[in-house]
Amino acid sequence: MKPRITLKKIAKEFGVSISTVSKALKDSHEISEDMRGKIKAFANFYNYKPNNLALQLRNQKTSVIGVIIPEIVHHFFSTVIDGIETYANEKGYNVMVCVSNESYEKEVSNFGVLTNGSVDGLITSIARETQEKENYEHYKALIKDDFPLVLFDRVHDEIDCDKIIIDDVGGAIKATNHLLELGCKKIALLTTEDFVTVGCLRKDGYKKALINADIPIDRSLIFKLNDKDDLYEQIKRVLFVENPPDGIVAVNEIYAANAMKVANEKGLKIPEDVKIIGFTSGLISEFTSPPLSSVVQHGYLMGKQAAELLINRIEHSGPEVFQKEVISPNLNIRESTKK
Numbered sequence: 001m002k003p004r005i006t007l008k009k010i011a012k013e014f015g016v017s018i019s020t021v022s023k024a025l026k027d028s029h030e031i032s033e034d035m036r037g038k039i040k041a042f043a044n045f046y047n048y049k050p051n052n053l054a055l056q057l058r059n060q061k062t063s064v065i066g067v068i069i070p071e072i073v074h075h076f077f078s079t080v081i082d083g084i085e086t087y088a089n090e091k092g093y094n095v096m097v098c099v100s101n102e103s104y105e106k107e108v109s110n111f112g113v114l115t116n117g118s119v120d121g122l123i124t125s126i127a128r129e130t131q132e133k134e135n136y137e138h139y140k141a142l143i144k145d146d147f148p149l150v151l152f153d154r155v156h157d158e159i160d161c162d163k164i165i166i167d168d169v170g171g172a173i174k175a176t177n178h179l180l181e182l183g184c185k186k187i188a189l190l191t192t193e194d195f196v197t198v199g200c201l202r203k204d205g206y207k208k209a210l211i212n213a214d215i216p217i218d219r220s221l222i223f224k225l226n227d228k229d230d231l232y233e234q235i236k237r238v239l240f241v242e243n244p245p246d247g248i249v250a251v252n253e254i255y256a257a258n259a260m261k262v263a264n265e266k267g268l269k270i271p272e273d274v275k276i277i278g279f280t281s282g283l284i285s286e287f288t289s290p291p292l293s294s295v296v297q298h299g300y301l302m303g304k305q306a307a308e309l310l311i312n313r314i315e316h317s318g319p320e321v322f323q324k325e326v327i328s329p330n331l332n333i334r335e336s337t338k339k
Helices: 007-014 018-025 033-045 052-058 075-090 104-114 128-133 137-144 168-181 197-212 231-239 253-266 283-287 299-316
Strands: 064-069 094-099 121-124 149-152 162-166 187-191 222-224 247-250 275-280 293-296 324-327 330-332
Touching: 007 018, 007 033, 007 104, 018 033, 018 137, 064 075, 064 104, 064 299, 075 094, 075 299, 094 104, 104 121, 104 128, 104 137, 121 299, 137 149, 149 299, 162 168, 162 299, 168 187, 168 197, 168 247, 168 275, 168 293, 168 330, 187 197, 187 231, 187 253, 197 222, 222 231, 231 253, 247 253, 253 275, 253 283, 275 283, 299 324
Parallel strands: 064 094, 064 121, 121 149, 149 162, 162 324, 187 222, 187 247, 247 275, 275 293
Antiparallel strands: 293 330
16 A cells, blocks of 8 residues: 655655645646656655645634744744734734754745644744755745745845844944944954854944944954854854954854853953953843843844734735834843943
């Protein structure tokens, strides 16, 4: 007896999205004739039958919205979820949360689970590996199906939908200017690899602040960290040198906290010898020693506004033009940069 075949299994067999398989089986001319033929033959061989219950669910309102976040332990994402739930619950919606763990395949899998009739719309922040691969076909497939979608924090111009972000460039300018105002002369940047959009934007803000202050950009002070490797060991390259920087801007609080740990091991006093500021202002920033100055991202507000955009799109089809809302960050100054 042949095993029961599903759209997901067919998609995996051919290395395409579930949406592509569905369109091929419906003989859509968006899919090449060759691919349509192969998918149909495979489906016929395994006697594929559509999941009628799922099809019925897809056409009904569930009053549930889906959320996909890159990681669960990050304070910023937990505050976004809190904001989403607050607004959604007020409007009579429940929230279903999935985690991509920064994986492209897991993100695609989450899309398949959530958009097959389980939810009325989706709020997501793009996984790191998806950005690295630059493969957004699963997003584009949703948009072609007019499925309500809102991106937050990590967004991409190729994906035409409602979006909500903070002013990453402006936040990094404020953080760098803060260190300059405190008299820092040699400011290092701890950032992500360039394919991570928020890291790239924060790097732009750091550079703009230096240019505005007539300070030449020293590329040797820009450290692109790989999250798959030991952050602590990577950051040692920043501070375990003869003439270490006297200021550090980190694009998230994990990088900043690791920098503080390395500085302490080096015997540097914070903030006397090196001043450190990060992004997020979560629990890590609050309980480091000394407490960490931070760029406040307003995750709760971002979550509420993302939910509002999505529910408006679900219930009223939203405005004809997709919205892009930008939240202005502010600084929370703590002991790591005090005079």
